[in-house]
Amino acid sequence: MTNTAFNTACELIDAENALDPNIELYQSVSFPKELLYSDRMFEKLMNFEPDAPEEVKIASKAQHICRWKIARDSYPMDRVGYLKWREDLKKFHAKTTADILEKVGYDAAFIARVTFLIEKKQLKKDAGTQLLEDVICLVFLEFYLDPFVQKHDREKMKNIILKTWNKMSEKGHQHALKLPYSVENLQLIKEAIGA
Structure with a gap:
């Protein structure tokens, strides 16, 4: 086109x-x-x-x-x-x-x-779906994580982060760890993913 x-x-x-x-x-x-x-x-x-x-x-x-x-x-x-x-x-x-x-x-x-x-069909199997999902997760982590942190307790947040993490590819994970988080949110992410 x-x-x-x-x-x-x-x-x-x-x-x-x-x-x-x-x-x-x-x-x-x-x-x-x-x-x-x-x-x-x-x-x-x-x-x-x-x-x-x-x-x-x-x-x-x-x-x-x-x-x-x-x-x-x-x-x-x-x-x-x-x-x-x-x-x-x-x-x-x-x-x-x-x-x-x-x-x-x-x-x-x-x-x-x-x-x-x-x-979002065939996540983890279809390269295009996986790419889109990585981007969705990265946008959530960069721009929408903080409002969630304000609303939910720590354990619930760790659960939300882990679910998000599990949808991502390895390339997505590498990119996610370089996003500009607050010190507290980066700590929360590391706890959630066991890093």
Whole structure:
């Protein structure tokens, strides 16, 4: 596909995410929450794997597209409800992205591949899914770990970190240990992974 199609797809994904009514403050600037997340995902991918395939680039930008449209509290507030919400979100993100890619002129095989990636199929077996998952985990550790630390006790946090760690590749682990954490959070990570 041409660069123009890729750029147009990215612009359309950004336009959707810019509609997020939830605002996040970062370095004293207000951003629509999912637009900021999308930018972080893409930047982290380019930093982690500059030669990533085009379908992974698009999947990284669209990972949470229009996430606010399916509220967590519209599902039962238990583990089963949480897992159902996550599953429905993946399908919704994939479908929303597929519609954009079709509009831009991507072929069915490319769209199917992006859908496969956003739905995180065959983690640990598929190189593209693993790459996307590494980036998701790295973005979580760099930008979203601290808010979690404020909300949960130490043991729960160690459990969350270990689950995140176990989803990552060895390359992801190497990269994760070089992220700019606070001294306390780096200590917490090391305790969680037994380093």
